[in-house]
Amino acid sequence: MSSHFYKSASRAARSLLSSASKHRHHVVSEGRTAMAAATVSYKGKLPALVSFCDSSTTSNKWITGALALPAAAYMLQDQEAYAAQMERTFIAIKPDGVQRGLISEIIHRFERKGFKLVAIKLVVPSKSFAGKHYHDLKDRPFYNGLCNFLSSGPVLAMVWEGEGVITYGRKLIGATDPQKSEPGTIRGDLAIVVGRNIIHGSDGPETAKNEISLWFKPEELTNYTSNQEKWAYGVN
Ligand code: IDP
Numbered sequence: 001m002s003s004h005f006y007k008s009a010s011r012a013a014r015s016l017l018s019s020a021s022k023h024r025h026h027v028v029s030e031g032r033t034a035m036a037a038a039t040v041s042y043k044g045k046l047p048a049l050v051s052f053c054d055s056s057t058t059s060n061k062w063i064t065g066a067l068a069l070p071a072a073a074y075m076l077q078d079q080e081a082y083a084a085q086m087e088r089t090f091i092a093i094k095p096d097g098v099q100r101g102l103i104s105e106i107i108h109r110f111e112r113k114g115f116k117l118v119a120i121k122l123v124v125p126s127k128s129f130a131g132k133h134y135h136d137l138k139d140r141p142f143y144n145g146l147c148n149f150l151s152s153g154p155v156l157a158m159v160w161e162g163e164g165v166i167t168y169g170r171k172l173i174g175a176t177d178p179q180k181s182e183p184g185t186i187r188g189d190l191a192i193v194v195g196r197n198i199i200h201g202s203d204g205p206e207t208a209k210n211e212i213s214l215w216f217k218p219e220e221l222t223n224y225t226s227n228q229e230k231w232a233y234g235v236n
């Protein structure tokens with residue numbers, strides 16, 4: 001068991017390192033490099049931990065040993081790390097969504113999909129700020145009412161990151177008019193009319209970039225490697 005585990009772990013470490021160099025153009029985060037480094041440094045400690053696990057003849061102790069393994073060991077799986085060029089989108093729960101207690105329901109849907117939350121804050125925007133956010137709609141008859149509404153209460157502003165998050169975020173949200181949103185989408189399941197459609201999502205890469213910088217200062221955006229990334233992404 002011990003030698004098998006060690007071989008497998010070494011192979012995984014090598015695989016991670018070769019993956020990092022093979023896909024150098026994909027490796028965008030320092031976290032990924034840190035992950036490979038953690039894997040290597042863990043490699044040296046592995047025999048001790050394995051012998052701890054292996055000294056047990058009962059499955060119970062083996063399980064205890066396995067649970068006691070540090071996070072770095074968890075990375076030592078025969079899974080290639082896949083760091084795609086991650087995009088970010090701006091998602092906001094509007095005052096109706098916040099007041100209706102739908103924050104956790106909405107965050108849950110983005111989390112379950114595998115997207116990563118990189119910024120979040122609850123703010124009551126001023127009317128002029130709302131006007132900036134919806135500047136592309138300034139000629140529409142509902143613009144004034146829309147800006148009044150967005151500034152009428154707390155908005156949960158977020159940035160989500162992941163492969164295809166801009167387009168897929170819009171899919172999770174559903175069509176603008178909840179009467180036309182498919183069941184299973186956020187608006188389809190949780191809203192009824194277009195004037196109270198509970199959520200906003202950037203509609204393209206340019207809008208995403210502009211909206212993120214309108215709502216967040218650069219230092220409010222976090223950079224980290226999520227534990228689930230090595231399972232949510234991969235190539236076979
Ligand atoms: P989106 O939120 O799906 O991107 P947009 O066309 O960008 O839709 O419109 C922004 C917001 O303006 C909508 O989410 C909705 O709250 C509001 N809105 C859009 N069309 C109408 C309308 O016909 N009447 C009232 N409000 C509207």
Ligand code: MG
Binds near residue numbers: 201203
């Ligand atoms: Mg829009």
